Amino acid sequence: MKKIKTFKTTWVDIYNPKKEDIKYLEEKYNFHPLILEEIIPPSQRARVEQFDDQLYLVLYFPVFNKKTRLTKIRELDIIVSKKALISTHYKTILPVKALRTRCHLYEESRVKYMNRGPGVLLYHIIESLLKASLPKLDHITEKINKIEEKIFQGHEKDMVSEISIVKRDILNMAKAIKPQKSLINSLSSVAPKFFGSRYKIYFQDLEGSYDYVRSILDNQQEMINSLEHTNASLLSNKISEVMKVLTVVSFITFPLALIAGIFGMNVFSSHAFAKEPLTFWMILTSMLVLAGTMTIIFKIKKWL
Structure with a gap:
């Protein structure tokens, strides 16, 4: 006090x-x-x-x-x-x-x-x-x-x-x-x-x-x-931008994974096309062309 x-x-x-x-x-x-x-x-x-x-x-x-x-x-x-x-x-x-x-x-x-x-x-x-x-x-x-x-x-x-x-x-x-x-x-x-x-x-x-x-x-x-x-x-x-990029990347890689999966199946191993020496490079080139084309399209549409 x-x-x-x-x-x-x-x-x-x-x-x-x-x-x-x-x-x-x-x-x-x-x-x-x-x-x-x-x-x-x-x-x-x-x-x-x-x-x-x-x-x-x-x-x-x-x-x-x-x-x-x-x-x-x-x-x-x-x-x-x-x-x-x-x-x-x-x-x-x-x-x-x-x-x-x-x-x-x-x-x-x-x-x-x-x-x-x-x-x-x-x-x-x-x-x-x-x-x-x-x-x-x-x-x-x-x-x-x-x-x-x-x-x-x-x-x-x-x-x-x-x-x-x-x-x-x-x-x-x-x-x-x-x-x-x-x-x-x-x-x-x-x-x-x-x-x-x-x-x-x-x-x-x-x-x-x-x-x-x-x-x-x-x-x-x-x-x-x-x-x-x-x-x-x-x-x-920011989260929406990240999700958009991930969606676009998934959309690009999905067809490539599908192509790789199809040609990786055993059913094609006995096919004459699979035995051609340029088959691997043809498939790889087509996959790169497809991925590049899709990337260009997405950039034109400003999705990337």
């Missing part, structure tokens, strides 16, 4: 909350029992609820692991009163940790983020989470651009798995970001009544930040779906 206090705001940040932490919050800040019951265990959906003079928020934040190439979702619970803000989480959330560290170390940060009340601190926490999503979205955009480049360089087969990985990243990002829309919209209407009308502009700004992040995510979904369709079309076209 980390605590930072100014004359207007007290910020308590709790990592991996336990029953004793809940008891401390109940005794020290007299939070509503329904709110405290929600902190343990983790929640399943983003939301904002008001209990008398207290707000309870559940936020989700995407975290990308470079080693596993997986995007996971981190939950952040926030309780806000007129004088205090309590944040609880089960995993480290870097934007929140960075903001808390700045407030702990620097007076100017405490003045900027905490000396105008819990409403401004809440705004900056959510804003930092939204801004922290942008580098992850930029990373996805870079991967999409590389996939596009590779597709048109003839690496369609290799890109099938890469497209699947990027689609999984976008899906996980969407799981974290899309549910925040209703929360931010609700907060935009609830916060001015709870904190005061002068705070309205802060939470309207959050709506703009969210829309910007959401628009990037939606564009990425459209791009990767289009690339997947294009890649599938090119791959299918």
Whole structure:
């Protein structure tokens, strides 16, 4: 548990909350029992609820692991009163940790983020989470651009798995970001009544930040779906070309195999034609002429 206090705001940040932490919050800040019951265990959906003079928020934040190439979702619970803000989480959330560290170390940060009340601190926490999503979205955009480049360089087969990985990243990002829309919209209407009308502009700004992040995510979904369709079309076209060549080659070699099979039967061994010294060369020449003629015809028709 980390605590930072100014004359207007007290910020308590709790990592991996336990029953004793809940008891401390109940005794020290007299939070509503329904709110405290929600902190343990983790929640399943983003939301904002008001209990008398207290707000309870559940936020989700995407975290990308470079080693596993997986995007996971981190939950952040926030309780806000007129004088205090309590944040609880089960995993480290870097934007929140960075903001808390700045407030702990620097007076100017405490003045900027905490000396105008819990409403401004809440705004900056959510804003930092939204801004922290942008580098992850930029990373996805870079991967999409590389996939596009590779597709048109003839690496369609290799890109099938890469497209699947990027689609999984976008899906996980969407799981974290899309549910925040209703929360931010609700907060935009609830916060001015709870904190005061002068705070309205802060939470309207959050709506703009969210829309910007959401628009990037939606564009990425459209791009990767289009690339997947294009890649599938090119791959299918390549397979069709291979099948066409194999079919033509089979069509050329089948008559030759038939001729060789017929003249290879024992029934022709006693025939006078089979005993002629030029028979082998005559058959071979006819087979070559037939194969060449068919090849020329196929090339004229652009089947080869």
